[in-house]
Amino acid sequence: xxxxxxxxxxxxxxxxxxxxxxxxxxxxxxxxEKLLSPDATQPGRTAQVxxxxxxxxxxxxxxxxxxxxxxxxxxDTIEELDTVSGxxxxxGGVSLDSLLREVVPLGWFLPVSPGTRYxxxxxxxxxxxxxKNHHVDGSIGxxxxxxxxxxxxxxxxxxxxxxEDAFHATCGGMGLTGVVSEATVRLLxxxxxxxxxxxxxxxxxxxxxxxxxEGQERHRYSxxxxxxxxxxxRLGRGIxxxxxxxxxxxxxxxxxxxxxxxxxxxxxxxxxxxxxSLLNFASLTAFNELWFRKAPRRPRETLETIPTFFxxxxxxxxWNVLYGPHGFTQYQFVVPFAAxxxxxxxxxxxxxxxxxxxxxxxxxxxxxxxxxxxxxxQGWTLALDVPLGRAGLGPLxxxxxxxxxxxxxxxxxxxxxxxxxxxxxAMYPRLARWQETRARxxxxxxxxxxxxxxxxxxxxxxxxxxxxx
Amino acid sequence: xxxxxxMPQSAVVVGGGSDIARAILRSLADRRLRRVLLAGRxxxxxxxxxxxLRERGVTVDTAALxxxxxxxxxxxxxxxxxxxxxxxxxxxxxxxxGTASFDELDAAAVFDSAATNFAGPAAVTMALAKVLRVQGAxxxxxxxxxxxxxxxxxxxxxxxxxxxxxxxxxxLGDALEGSGVEVTVVRPGFVRTKMTAGAPExxxxxxxxxxxxxxxxxxxxGAPVVWVPGALRPIFGLLRLLPRxxxxxMPG
Numbered sequence: 001x002x003x004x005x006x007x008x009x010x011x012x013x014x015x016x017x018x019x020x021x022x023x024x025x026x027x028x029x030x031x032x033e034k035l036l037s038p039d040a041t042q043p044g045r046t047a048q049v050x051x052x053x054x055x056x057x058x059x060x061x062x063x064x065x066x067x068x069x070x071x072x073x074x075x076d077t078i079e080e081l082d083t084v085s086g087x088x089x090x091x092g093g094v095s096l097d098s099l100l101r102e103v104v105p106l107g108w109f110l111p112v113s114p115g116t117r118y119x120x121x122x123x124x125x126x127x128x129x130x131x132k133n134h135h136v137d138g139s140i141g142x143x144x145x146x147x148x149x150x151x152x153x154x155x156x157x158x159x160x161x162x163x164e165d166a167f168h169a170t171c172g173g174m175g176l177t178g179v180v181s182e183a184t185v186r187l188l189x190x191x192x193x194x195x196x197x198x199x200x201x202x203x204x205x206x207x208x209x210x211x212x213x214e215g216q217e218r219h220r221y222s223x224x225x226x227x228x229x230x231x232x233x234r235l236g237r238g239i240x241x242x243x244x245x246x247x248x249x250x251x252x253x254x255x256x257x258x259x260x261x262x263x264x265x266x267x268x269x270x271x272x273x274x275x276x277s278l279l280n281f282a283s284l285t286a287f288n289e290l291w292f293r294k295a296p297r298r299p300r301e302t303l304e305t306i307p308t309f310f311x312x313x314x315x316x317x318x319w320n321v322l323y324g325p326h327g328f329t330q331y332q333f334v335v336p337f338a339a340x341x342x343x344x345x346x347x348x349x350x351x352x353x354x355x356x357x358x359x360x361x362x363x364x365x366x367x368x369x370x371x372x373x374x375x376x377x378q379g380w381t382l383a384l385d386v387p388l389g390r391a392g393l394g395p396l397x398x399x400x401x402x403x404x405x406x407x408x409x410x411x412x413x414x415x416x417x418x419x420x421x422x423x424x425x426a427m428y429p430r431l432a433r434w435q436e437t438r439a440r441x442x443x444x445x446x447x448x449x450x451x452x453x454x455x456x457x458x459x460x461x462x463x464x465x466x467x468x469x
Numbered sequence: 470x471x472x473x474x475x476m477p478q479s480a481v482v483v484g485g486g487s488d489i490a491r492a493i494l495r496s497l498a499d500r501r502l503r504r505v506l507l508a509g510r511x512x513x514x515x516x517x518x519x520x521x522l523r524e525r526g527v528t529v530d531t532a533a534l535x536x537x538x539x540x541x542x543x544x545x546x547x548x549x550x551x552x553x554x555x556x557x558x559x560x561x562x563x564x565x566x567g568t569a570s571f572d573e574l575d576a577a578a579v580f581d582s583a584a585t586n587f588a589g590p591a592a593v594t595m596a597l598a599k600v601l602r603v604q605g606a607x608x609x610x611x612x613x614x615x616x617x618x619x620x621x622x623x624x625x626x627x628x629x630x631x632x633x634x635x636x637x638x639x640x641l642g643d644a645l646e647g648s649g650v651e652v653t654v655v656r657p658g659f660v661r662t663k664m665t666a667g668a669p670e671x672x673x674x675x676x677x678x679x680x681x682x683x684x685x686x687x688x689x690x691g692a693p694v695v696w697v698p699g700a701l702r703p704i705f706g707l708l709r710l711l712p713r714x715x716x717x718x719m720p721g
Contacts, residue, residue, distance in 0.1 A: 020605035020649035065606035394474035417473030454470035
């Protein structure tokens with residue numbers, strides 16, 4: 001077969017570093033098992049295989065140059081929902097969007113909500129996603145009771161008390177331990193579909209951090225939008241939002257009549273990909289100023305819907321094209337609370353380099369979870385969208401990586417597309433343990449992605465007997 | 470894998486002993502480059518290039534290769550893939566200026582120059598492009614020259630070879646669209662190197678490190694064509710339009 005004829009060019013959400021792979025879309029777990037078996041001889045079978053959900057990883061985690069990318073969105077059945085206990089058993093390709101549509105009207109909510117609902121549950125587990133409630137509830141892995149993991153070594157049911165090594169290596173394991181074909185998740189009971197939100201405008205980074213800490217003590221959800229273009233005394237100014245699910249007795253009028261109403265707006269698509277980035281220093285400086293001034297000077301409490309509070313970016317489909325043809329990366333790191341200076345330095349240096357982040361988000365994480373490759377650990381996490389395609393950006397981010405690593409922090413692999421591989425072990429000290437477990441689940445190195453090859457996470461050479469063409 | 474800022478971790482270099490290739494590799498070694506296969510016909514200069522890369526922590530392998538030998542090229546490409554595993558970057562820097570005067574040029578000399586500057590580099594690029602296409606990712610960096618943008622009498626044999634290679638590389642890049650493989654064409658002006666030693670220096674001449682800097686910037690910004698220095702782009706935009714009667718009076 002001619003290589004290339006059946007391939008698709010894939011990128012992450014950041015639209016950078018494309019690579020071509022054969023995309024296969026199983027609709028049954030048995031097909032998935034066949035795809036991953038080490039002796040599989042499917043047409044188009046090449047060196048390695050990786051699962052892909054809805055393509056929301058910013059970097060190269062869900063692409064596999066020259067290999068097979070398993071599109072998991074065909075495994076999209078919600079198999080069992082216990083409306084009494086809030087347990088849901090669902091296939092790995094179910095999106096959080098469809099799960100929410102199913103469960104919110106019944107009084108249940110996701111235990112952890114990442115910034116977009118357009119991710120699959122399998123992808124959410126593989127990234128061990130966190131939400132604005134990490135300080136209270138941890139990451140998604142803490143709410144998963146059971147996974148069915150299809151790995152090259154076989155199909156395995158695992159959970160926090162059963163084959164826990166495989167389970168923890170899979171939570172945050174970037175899809176490199178196997179494909180999550182099924183998950184059982186404990187949902188969160190809610191009385192209403194609204195969130196009581198306290199919004200506070202903060203004048204500088206110290207104020208933002210203080211307000212976040214205070215918010216985290218009193219509320220389940222807490223996060224800050226940072227004006228990453230503000231300088232000098234206003235560096236780190238932002239808008240802190242802290243919230244809790246509203247109780248039924250807090251609603252009035254029409255809202256009280258239908259407390260679990262859930263109608264997420266259908267997407268408005270960005271109509272065409274602009275040939276240049278529309279999100280530049282000038283447009284964003286203006287936007288940020290307006291956005292900051294829009295927030296109330298004094299703390300204010302409002303009721304917000306789930307999409308408005310949890311998924312503000314989902315209102316515009318395909319917003320990632322706005323960064324122009326070079327795409328972007330999201331630089332997200334976490335450092336211990338004591339190293340808050342790294343946050344300050346990162347904001348300062350990126351601003352000085354006139355990097356124009358559309359989105360800059362700061363939040364405090366709670367304690368680290370058991371996943372050896374899981375990202376969250378106690379401290380401040382800062383996430384910034386950084387447009388690519390500019391000279392000198394690589395060395396600038398490399399310098400920040402050094403500061404992060406030296407402070408005992410790490411960058412988020414689901415967002416990464418450019419980390420220097422030598423820093424991986426310093427950032428993820430439990431890497432060796434993860435690699436041991438991984439090797440047991442995939443002894444022949446069937447699983448691999450552009451991310452794993454770039455960072456040396458797993459063996460990259462096609463094993464003997466697995467031809468590269 | 471190439472990262473999102475365009476930086477490769479592994480490279481195969483044809484003409485690996487050339488001053489420009491060496492400068493580019495030194496710059497890339499400061500970023501992500503860790504594994505290199507240097508190929509060329511001058512073993513001594515390959516050795517020098519290998520030594521300075523090893524000093525920078527790069528694992529280097531060398532291979533004797535004469536791009537004028539078409540029978541060796543497919544085997545070389547397969548060997549490169551075997552030795553490096555993934556090839557993130559193919560750097561094609563083979564070429565010889567040649568200083569023969571009109572009277573010294575004969576059929577054999579023209580044939581050899583065409584093989585060294587066009588046919589050989591194009592053929593080995595083709596062989597490696599096929600490996601990269603199977604990989605589904607990678608970048609090919611071809612060293613062209615402004616001498617090929619509009620061929621002038623002073624070095625028309627060399628210029629014609631570069632013109633051919635330049636066109637080949639641009640066309641190859643288009644043919645590879647959607648494959649994950651991208652092609653960058655580098656068009657330096659006069660570069661002070663051992664290849665040009667003794668030749669009369671042209672205006673806006675640069676050294677090899679300036680080429681390297683421009684190439685790294687080109688990789689970072691995803692530019693399909695890199696002019697060195699950048700000012701040559703508008704200049705040659707005009708020179709291309711110059712009436713031939715004037716063009717043939719260009720000095721040097």
